[in-house]
Amino acid sequence: xxxxxxxxxxxxxxxxxxxxxxxxxxxxxxxxxxxxxxxxxxxxxxxxxxxxxxxxxxxxxxxxxxxxxxxxxxxxxxxxxxxxxxxxxxxxxxxxxxxxxxxxxxxxxxxxxxxxxxxxxxxxxxxxxxxxxxxxxxxxxxxxxxxxxxxxxxxxxxxxxxxxxxxxxxxxxxxxxxxxxxxxxxxxxxxxxxxxxxxxxxxxxxxxxxxxxxxxxxxxxxxxxxxxxxxxxxxxxxxxxxxxxxxxxxxxxxxxxxxxxxxxxxxxxxxxxxxxxxxxxxxxxxxxxxxxxxxxxxxxxxxxxxxxxxxxxxxxxxxxx
Amino acid sequence: xxxxxxxxxxxxxxxxxxxxxxxxxxxxxxxxxxxxxxxxxxxxxxxxxxxxxxxxxxxxxxxxxxxxxxxxxxxxxxxxxxxxxxxxxxxxxxxxxxxxxxxxxxxxxxxxxxxxxxxxxxxxxxxxxxxxxxxxxxxxxxxxxxxxxxx
Numbered sequence: 091x092x093x094x095x096x097x098x099x100x101x102x103x104x105x106x107x108x109x110x111x112x113x114x115x116x117x118x119x120x121x122x123x124x125x126x127x128x129x130x131x132x133x134x135x136x137x138x139x140x141x142x143x144x145x146x147x148x149x150x151x152x153x154x155x156x157x158x159x160x161x162x163x164x165x166x167x168x169x170x171x172x173x174x175x176x177x178x179x180x181x182x183x184x185x186x187x188x189x190x191x192x193x194x195x196x197x198x199x200x201x202x203x204x205x206x207x208x209x210x211x212x213x214x215x216x217x218x219x220x221x222x223x224x225x226x227x228x229x230x231x232x233x234x235x236x237x238x239x240x241x242x243x244x245x246x247x248x249x250x251x252x253x254x255x256x257x258x259x260x261x262x263x264x265x266x267x268x269x270x271x272x273x274x275x276x277x278x279x280x281x282x283x284x285x286x287x288x289x290x291x292x293x294x295x296x297x298x299x300x301x302x303x304x305x306x307x308x309x310x311x312x313x314x315x316x317x318x319x320x321x322x323x324x325x326x327x328x329x330x331x332x333x334x335x336x337x338x339x340x341x342x343x344x345x346x347x348x349x350x351x352x353x354x355x356x357x358x359x360x361x362x363x364x365x366x367x368x369x370x371x372x373x374x375x376x377x378x379x380x381x382x383x384x385x386x387x388x389x390x391x392x393x394x395x396x397x398x399x400x401x402x403x404x405x406x407x408x409x410x411x
Numbered sequence: 412x413x414x415x416x417x418x419x420x421x422x423x424x425x426x427x428x429x430x431x432x433x434x435x436x437x438x439x440x441x442x443x444x445x446x447x448x449x450x451x452x453x454x455x456x457x458x459x460x461x462x463x464x465x466x467x468x469x470x471x472x473x474x475x476x477x478x479x480x481x482x483x484x485x486x487x488x489x490x491x492x493x494x495x496x497x498x499x500x501x502x503x504x505x506x507x508x509x510x511x512x513x514x515x516x517x518x519x520x521x522x523x524x525x526x527x528x529x530x531x532x533x534x535x536x537x538x539x540x541x542x543x544x545x546x547x548x549x550x551x552x553x554x555x556x557x558x559x560x561x562x
Contacts, residue, residue, distance in 0.1 A: 167519075173427045277419075277517045284432045284516065288550035327427055327519070382527055409527075 156300070156312055162332040166274035167313075175314035175328040177294045180207075185318045188212045188292060190254050192261035198306065200227045201264050203298045204248035207318065208282060210290050214255030221245050221258040228265040228307030228345030234338060237268050242335055242347055244271045248297040248311065250279035253286075264299050264308055265345055267335040274331035278313050285317065285325050292318040293325050300330070305342040308333050368393040368406045375401040376409045412480045412505050415441060415450075415487045416524050417512045423520025430489055431518035433459060434548035440556065442468050444510060445485045451476035452487040477502050485510075488524075506561065509538065513555040528559055537562060 153172045154160070160168065188209035193202030206212065224245055233240040246266030249256060256262050266275070275297075282293050294316045299308040310332045317325040334340065339350040367386040368375040370393045376383040377398065386392055395401040398408065418424055419431055438459060442450070445468045452460075457472040473479055480486045503526070511528060528538055538559040548554045 169427075277519045280516050281426070281431060281518045284514075284518075284550050288433055288435070324429065326429065329519075 156330065159300075159310070159330050162334045166269065167278075167329045167331040170312060170328045170330050173327050173329070175294070175296075175316045175322075175326060177296075177314070177316050180294055185292065185294065190249060190256070192248075192259060195261060198227060198304060200301055200306070200308075201248060201261055201299050203296060204262055205296045206249050206254060206294075208249075208253045208286055208293045208295050210286060212254050213283070213286070214251060216255075218251045219257040221263060224258050224260050224263050226260070226263050226265045228305075228342070230265075230345045230347065232347060234335075234349065236337055237335060238272065239268055242267060242338060243345070244268055246271045246275065246311075248299065249295065250275070250283070252283045253279060253295065264311075265306075266308070266311075266333055267338075267340075269335045270310070270331055270333045275311065275313065278315070278327065278329065278331075281327075282315050282325055289317075289319075289324065291320065291324065294318060302342065307340065307342045307345040309342055366395040366398055366401050368395055368401050368404070374409050375406040380409050382409060412477070412482065412502075413485045413508045413510065414506050415444070415485055415510045415512075417489070417514065418524050419514050419516055419518045419520060421517065421520060422523045422527060423518060424488075424524055425490060425522035426519040427521065428490065431520065432514050432516065432551070434514075434551050434554060435463075436546065436548045437512055437551075437554055438463060440546065441487070441510075441512075448483060448485055449480070450485045450487060451480045453490060455490040456487050482507065508541075508561065509559045511557045511559065513557070514551055515553050515555060516551065528557065 154168065154170060156170055159170070185207065188207050188211050190204070190206040190208075190212060192204050196202060222245075226245060228243075229245075230243060232242045234242055243265050244267070245263045247254075247256065248262050248264060251257065254262070282295060285291070286293055294314075296312075296314045298312045300310050300312060301308050310330050312328070312330050314328045315325050316322050335347075337350055338347050340347045364378045366375050366377060367383060367389075369386065369389060370391045375395060375398070376386050393404075393406075395404065395406075401408075416424065417430070417432070417437070423431055425431060442460075442463070442465050447467060449469045449471050450465075451471045451473065453474050453476055454472055457470065460470055471479070477486055477488075509526070509528065511524075526538075528540075539562050541558045541560050543555065543557045545553055545555050
């Protein structure tokens with residue numbers, strides 16, 4: 091079995107003075123679904139300051155708190171607080187019924203925490219509508235050829251449409267890279283959506299965009315989920331997803347961006363590292379370092395290419411791992 | 412021993428010690444595959460079958476199920492305790508066939524099925540795709556079942 095690298099082993103760790111949007115909103119309580127004391131359910135300690143400093147989890151895996159998120163190092167997300175969500179403040183009555191609550195936009199027009207108890211009754215029964223009229227903070231229309239779908243930015247639902255059926259709700263849409271949307275957030279949404287559809291249970295679900303100072307573009311989002319009826323046996327996670335795009339340098343103050351050729355996907359992979367090994371039967375090619383690269387060396391279906399582009403032009407697609 | 416596994420688009424199986432997904436129709440299909448034989452699994456997987464009828468398949472639940480299964484028996488591998496139950500080299504060498512259910516979805520993963528059949532690489536020398544079919548699940552639009560046999 092392969093396990094993800096333990097958090098402590100990740101390089102480039104640095105302390106980010108992250109300012110959680112939800113903390114700002116604590117002082118400007120005016121959102122939908124406010125609790126009687128003026129705070130949004132789930133706000134306060136839970137999302138941003140769950141456990142104070144770092145600690146050691148069993149097995150010497152270091153626990154990272156939201157304040158200690160290291161810089162992006164190649165994985166679209168990192169586990170927070172040992173991957174344990176914090177919904178301790180959610181009352182029993184609150185857990186029994188579906189709801190969705192979105193924070194009011196702050197003075198800069200930025201989204202805050204989005205919080206829901208996802209049930210089948212919240213889920214959409216129609217195809218998603220248009221959301222193009224919403225311009226979240228930091229929005230820029232810009233294309234890069236190597237980005238999936240070309241466009242760098244998507245309007246990212248905090249609580250995904252498949253969970254909430256929310257279309258063009260400006261309190262639920264932030265500017266997010268294609269990479270964050272598809273590689274980072276979507277798999278976590280899928281896991282919750284399919285669990286709810288299959289079991290008809292509920293899942294407490296909270297997504298909190300993280301902005302630094304007055305930046306208009308979020309540095310990332312914290313995603314937490316906990317299945318209710320089985321007390322987390324089915325779904326339980328707490329992760330931070332990076333709002334980055336490999337190959338692009340982003341100015342988080344404005345959302346403007348520029349090409350970063352050194353960090354483009356595949357940069358340097360074609361040079362000197364070795365040939366590209368294709369499988370003539372499966373029409374899949376393997377790059378140096380990929381899981382099956384070495385084993386392809388003596389395959390009777392081996393086809394060698396000089397570059398990924400050459401393999402791609404020959405109708406081959408890249409191996410997933 | 413015939414292994415049964417469920418994987419996402421990247422061969423992922425579990426995240427944070429939890430299955431990536433589940434589907435009642437897929438489990439019914441699994442029971443049909445195992446009809447007349449023993450189906451081994453651990454207690455975690457056993458919970459999925461508690462309320463399902465399986466008169467024609469004997470379900471055996473044991474934490475060391477992979478060791479207990481004999482030739483022709485089925486093993487449903489899901490929550491994998493590396494040390495205790497799953498995929499020692501000996502286990503892999505004992506696999507006569509693999510039934511792989513694809514969710515055709517992306518989920519988070521930290522545990523992966525180590526044999527990459529879908530990329531058609533290891534299958535060059537060790538595994539041959541016998542049959543494949545697709546069906547609609549109870550909560551998944553399209554589930555693909557592939558049955559591989561050791562060459």
